[in-house]
Amino acid sequence: MGIISRGFSGRRRAHDPDLPPGQYLTEDFPVLSAGPTPRIPPDEWEFAITTETGQVHRWDWPTFLALPSENVTVDLHCVTRWSKLGTSWEGVSLDTLVEDVETAADFALVHSYGGYTTNLPVEDLLDGKAWVAYRYDGDDLAPAHGGPARLLVPHLYLWKSAKWVRGITLSDVDEPGFWESAGYHNYGDPWREQRYWGE
Amino acid sequence: MSVDPLSFLDGNAAAGELRELFAVDLTAAVGQCAGCGHVAVIAEARLYVHAPGLVARCAGCDGVLFRLVKAPGRTWLDLRGLAYLQIATPDEADRPPTA
Amino acid sequence: MSWRVATVVALRDQTATARTIVLDVVGWPGHDAGQHVDVRLTAPDGYSAVRSYSIASAADGQRIELAVEQLPDGEVSPYLAHDLVAGDLLEIRGPVGGWFVWRPEQTEPVQLVAGGSGVVPLLAMARSHAAVGSRAPIRLLYSVRDAGSVLYGSELDTLSRRDGGLEVTYAYTRVAPAGSLRPPGRVDVSLLAEATWPPVDEPTCYVCGPTAFVEVVADLLTAAGHDPGRVRTERFGPSGGIR
Numbered sequence: 345m346g347i348i349s350r351g352f353s354g355r356r357r358a359h360d361p362d363l364p365p366g367q368y369l370t371e372d373f374p375v376l377s378a379g380p381t382p383r384i385p386p387d388e389w390e391f392a393i394t395t396e397t398g399q400v401h402r403w404d405w406p407t408f409l410a411l412p413s414e415n416v417t418v419d420l421h422c423v424t425r426w427s428k429l430g431t432s433w434e435g436v437s438l439d440t441l442v443e444d445v446e447t448a449a450d451f452a453l454v455h456s457y458g459g460y461t462t463n464l465p466v467e468d469l470l471d472g473k474a475w476v477a478y479r480y481d482g483d484d485l486a487p488a489h490g491g492p493a494r495l496l497v498p499h500l501y502l503w504k505s506a507k508w509v510r511g512i513t514l515s516d517v518d519e520p521g522f523w524e525s526a527g528y529h530n531y532g533d534p535w536r537e538q539r540y541w542g543e
Numbered sequence: 544m545s546v547d548p549l550s551f552l553d554g555n556a557a558a559g560e561l562r563e564l565f566a567v568d569l570t571a572a573v574g575q576c577a578g579c580g581h582v583a584v585i586a587e588a589r590l591y592v593h594a595p596g597l598v599a600r601c602a603g604c605d606g607v608l609f610r611l612v613k614a615p616g617r618t619w620l621d622l623r624g625l626a627y628l629q630i631a632t633p634d635e636a637d638r639p640p641t642a
Numbered sequence: 643m644s645w646r647v648a649t650v651v652a653l654r655d656q657t658a659t660a661r662t663i664v665l666d667v668v669g670w671p672g673h674d675a676g677q678h679v680d681v682r683l684t685a686p687d688g689y690s691a692v693r694s695y696s697i698a699s700a701a702d703g704q705r706i707e708l709a710v711e712q713l714p715d716g717e718v719s720p721y722l723a724h725d726l727v728a729g730d731l732l733e734i735r736g737p738v739g740g741w742f743v744w745r746p747e748q749t750e751p752v753q754l755v756a757g758g759s760g761v762v763p764l765l766a767m768a769r770s771h772a773a774v775g776s777r778a779p780i781r782l783l784y785s786v787r788d789a790g791s792v793l794y795g796s797e798l799d800t801l802s803r804r805d806g807g808l809e810v811t812y813a814y815t816r817v818a819p820a821g822s823l824r825p826p827g828r829v830d831v832s833l834l835a836e837a838t839w840p841p842v843d844e845p846t847c848y849v850c851g852p853t854a855f856v857e858v859v860a861d862l863l864t865a866a867g868h869d870p871g872r873v874r875t876e877r878f879g880p881s882g883g884i885r
Contacts, residue, residue, distance in 0.1 A: 346645060346682050346690060347733060348686055349721070350731075352683045352685050352721050352725075354683070354689050354691055355717045374593075375593065376593050377591060377593060377594060378598045378607075379598065379600060379605065422595075423595050459607075503595055522610075525621065526610040526619050526621040527612035552853065553876065553877045556694060558738035558740075559694065559735050562738045563643055563644075568738065570739055570741045570742075571740040586874075586876075587875065592879070
């Protein structure tokens with residue numbers, strides 16, 4: 345640790361015993377991104393689930409919006425240590441999206457417009473744990489926060505909730521995504537503080 | 544390619560982090576993008592700093608050149624997006640007196 | 643390269659929101675004009691924040707000078723621009739950055755183009771140029787919102803009085819002072835043609851400021867005919883520093 349800077353405290357950071365270890369509460373919604381913000385017009389947007397046998401299930405924007413959606417309130421935990429509680433989203437549950445998808449695959453690789461990827465076990469996408477969200481806090485999801493639609497998997501660190509989601513590839517092989525291949529933990533459970541490799 | 548005006552800096556902003564890992568200043572090194580072949584100094588790469596790590600992208604194609612992630616006691620540097628780095632290594636007699 | 647402890651020896655207000663910080667750094671190895679330092683602040687609970695600031699001064703023994711603009715929503719800048727007092731200690735890492743530098747052995751014309759606080763590393767270049775008595779022709783085009791936003795106005799004035807010294811042109815983007823020959827406006831092709839060395843002179847151009855400013859100016863310079871290899875850029879974040 346460096347020398348203490350007299351009188352410096354940084355942004356007000358509330359430590360709350362109900363937060364995962366090492367996290368602090370924030371009231372704003374920081375925008376983090378590994379690259380330029382993609383701009384995808386609705387008539388060009390597509391979401392696809394590709395199974396391990398090569399079967400592709402596709403939705404365009406109107407078809408996607410016609411699916412039954414859910415309103416959920418969830419807590420967000422970013423690996424950069426901020427947490428934002430009680431955020432409201434509207435989206436389509438992954439359970440709805442995989443209803444007609446035949447698969448025995450264990451692993452998923454999530455792809456975003458712009459090239460970002462993240463990986464997670466298929467079971468972490470199911471049973472009410474994940475959504476493709478297109479509305480945040482009562483408004484259309486802004487591009488800076490991942491609009492038109494992003495993955496939302498709140499039980500894992502927020503880097504798994506891929507912004508600008510365009511598809512999920514199901515596989516028998518676990519392939520590390522953008523951050524998982526550069527030092528970040530392959531699974532990323534905030535409650536076990538799984539931030540980096542080997543933790 | 545549209546520019547998100549506030550979203551990126553350049554390789555100069557990675558100078559300090561890189562200098563902790565390498566004995567020379569890498570921002571003046573010339574690198575080739577493994578994606579599109581564009582050749583440029585690292586100082587001119589587009590650097591995204593509001594992220595869980597530093598991400599340097601090619602100013603030609605926006606492909607990732609390198610990623611730098613810092614954890615307590617460890618730093619990861621993924622260089623797969625760079626085909627090569629050309630670094631000036633002057634002969635001892637010619638070395639300029641700079642840090 | 644590790645962190646050094648620097649002592650604040652002097653503070654000087656520059657504008658309503660910016661001030662100069664003069665540091666004494668034991669063992670400072672010297673620096674090139676254009677280089678920067680990383681500054682690290684650590685809170686009692688161990689939380690730390692790092693920001694980069696260009697060195698405003700030419701090499702001068704153990705002394706270095708930084709300039710900090712206070713951002714309304716900043717985390718580090720309010721502390722540096724407001725709370726810091728003489729005698730306080732700061733951790734710094736540097737000097738770093740070997741590309742965006744001007745060295746005295748360069749004899750070709752120098753064209754500096756600054757957007758707002760981007761003037762800081764360019765000032766170091768102009769000061770270094772004067773300190774070594776360089777005969778390289780040198781110009782600065784300095785884009786600011788209004789006269790009250792000018793950093794280092796008196797230093798730039800002094801440098802311009804020197805025989806063969808810096809020629810400064812101010813470009814006001816919001817409010818131009820009374821008597822200005824140009825109405826307020828952003829740097830454009832005609833201003834560059836008027837106030838900067840032409841491509842045929844083969845100057846080395848240094849452009850520094852917010853990313854949007856640098857992108858526009860660098861494109862204008864290359865479109866005007868400057869060899870892209872002679873246009874060096876440094877982008878500042880909204881913090882007014884390199885982050």
